[in-house]
Amino acid sequence: MNSAYTFSLLQGLWATVVLSMLTFLFGGLVGFIVGLARTSPTWVISRGAAAYIEIMQGLPLLVLMGLCFYGPSILGYDSLSPLPAATFALTLYSSAYLGEIWRGCIRAVARPQWEAAECLGLNRWQRMRAVILPQALRIAIPPTVGFMVQIVKNTSIASLVVGYAELSYNAKIINNATFEPFLYFGIAALMYFAICYPLSVQSRALERKLNVANR
Amino acid sequence: MTYNFDFGAVLAYWPLLLEGVWTTLRLTLFATVFGILIGAFCAITRTDGPAGARWVVSLYVEFIRNTPLLVQSYFLIFGIASMGIRLPILLGATLALTVNIGAYTTEIVRAGIESIHRGQLEAATCLGLSRTQTYLHVIIRPALERVYPALSSQYVLLMLASSIVSSVGVEELFGISNRIQSETYRNFEIFVVLGIIYLLLAVVVRAGFTLLGLAMFPRRRRLGTPL
Numbered sequence: 257m258n259s260a261y262t263f264s265l266l267q268g269l270w271a272t273v274v275l276s277m278l279t280f281l282f283g284g285l286v287g288f289i290v291g292l293a294r295t296s297p298t299w300v301i302s303r304g305a306a307a308y309i310e311i312m313q314g315l316p317l318l319v320l321m322g323l324c325f326y327g328p329s330i331l332g333y334d335s336l337s338p339l340p341a342a343t344f345a346l347t348l349y350s351s352a353y354l355g356e357i358w359r360g361c362i363r364a365v366a367r368p369q370w371e372a373a374e375c376l377g378l379n380r381w382q383r384m385r386a387v388i389l390p391q392a393l394r395i396a397i398p399p400t401v402g403f404m405v406q407i408v409k410n411t412s413i414a415s416l417v418v419g420y421a422e423l424s425y426n427a428k429i430i431n432n433a434t435f436e437p438f439l440y441f442g443i444a445a446l447m448y449f450a451i452c453y454p455l456s457v458q459s460r461a462l463e464r465k466l467n468v469a470n471r
Numbered sequence: 472m473t474y475n476f477d478f479g480a481v482l483a484y485w486p487l488l489l490e491g492v493w494t495t496l497r498l499t500l501f502a503t504v505f506g507i508l509i510g511a512f513c514a515i516t517r518t519d520g521p522a523g524a525r526w527v528v529s530l531y532v533e534f535i536r537n538t539p540l541l542v543q544s545y546f547l548i549f550g551i552a553s554m555g556i557r558l559p560i561l562l563g564a565t566l567a568l569t570v571n572i573g574a575y576t577t578e579i580v581r582a583g584i585e586s587i588h589r590g591q592l593e594a595a596t597c598l599g600l601s602r603t604q605t606y607l608h609v610i611i612r613p614a615l616e617r618v619y620p621a622l623s624s625q626y627v628l629l630m631l632a633s634s635i636v637s638s639v640g641v642e643e644l645f646g647i648s649n650r651i652q653s654e655t656y657r658n659f660e661i662f663v664v665l666g667i668i669y670l671l672l673a674v675v676v677r678a679g680f681t682l683l684g685l686a687m688f689p690r691r692r693r694l695g696t697p698l
Contacts, residue, residue: 313673314669314670314673314674315631315666316631316632316669317631318634318635318645319665319669320666322665323659323662323663326659326662327659331474405536409538409539409540410539412539412540412541415541423542424539427542427545431549435553436553437545437546437552437553438546438553441546441550444542445534445542448537448542449534449537449538453533456533456537
């Protein structure tokens with residue numbers, strides 16, 4: 257194992273982190289809208305969001321990557337380069353899961369809170385912004401941190417169809433040259449673990465902290 | 472927009488696609504069966520085993536759950552090949568998927584086991600059930616019943632995730648599409664067709680699990696609580 261390989265793996269790790277953060281940012285934004293739409297009292301909007309979630313959760317991420325990679329060029333745009341295509345696909349994918357998680361959190365806010373807000377004469381947006389969302393946010397933190405682990409793991413799939421050079425891609429390239437799979441994939445796995453494990457632990461700790469009433 | 476869609480060129484390969492669907496379903500089935508076995512065994516070990524074994528199981532679960540399936544497949548399949556062992560690729564892929572899903576199943580089943588009330592175990596002792604009987608009838612079965620919805624959605628995700636093993640050369644539904652791609656150059660159409668097939672498969676597999684659940688846990692059906 258020489259320094260060039262180490263550097264390549266670290267570069268891959270950085271690319272994984274970049275893609276994960278972009279995904280979380282955009283996936284979070286879209287997911288927030290999906291979550292709100294899913295809890296909307298308007299039938300068309302909530303059913304539309306439900307259909308979106310259903311479709312995204314029924315597709316393998318690989319297929320979604322392919323659609324996002326080849327789709328834009330068909331609509332007459334320039335074909336996307338790997339990073340935007342991967343971000344696009346991962347955003348669609350995570351927004352469905354985050355939307356579903358956050359829908360649950362919004363629904364979990366106790367019913368009397370909704371009623372009290374209504375009695376105070378708050379309109380729908382005021383009620384959401386001042387009463388429901390702040391409380392839903394508290395409930396949402398542990399599962400959201402938990403889902404970040406999924407995002408980091410899913411970025412590995414960006415190495416396949418779209419060919420984004422992240423950690424598992426670089427590890428595979430190195431393995432093709434050296435043929436020492438246990439060593440290089442082992443190191444790559446440890447690097448993923450180093451990112452994901454703290455997030456998992458944090459998610460569980462937050463959940464325990466939040467669940468203090470039922471302990 | 473000047474692009475002419477040509478789904479016919481892709482759909483002409485339907486026997487190949489069907490073959491891919493069959494392989495995907497077989498992979499999913501084997502990984503599900505072995506995954507449940509490993510999961511139940513590890514979950515029991517983790518809640519009621521010797522300290523050393525508990526530690527090994529939690530190491531396994533944490534490590535698998537915090538690394539991507541893709542890297543696990545590379546590690547296992549290329550790793551085994553590098554040791555000079557020639558494994559049929561389908562067997563290797565089943566192994567990788569099983570190791571992966573086993574860890575998730577362990578966590579889910581463990582949650583089920585921990586939800587079994589202490590009184591149930593005491594009642595089993597009072598009735599004079601043996602340890603094996605207690606495990607089979609009082610712990611595992613009700614635990615599986617309780618976490619069945621979580622388990623079945625995990626296995627639907629497994630079916631979708633099995634597309635990842637195409638990257639090590641398995642010709643399941645996704646892998647076989649590479650061949651169609653190189654013969655037709657109809658990339659986008661292929662992905663649309665694949666997407667529709669996977670969506671249908673997800674619906675079918677989910678329905679299958681629901682029916683299986685109704686057959687396996689008749690008690691709950693009589694009580695009228697939906698699965």
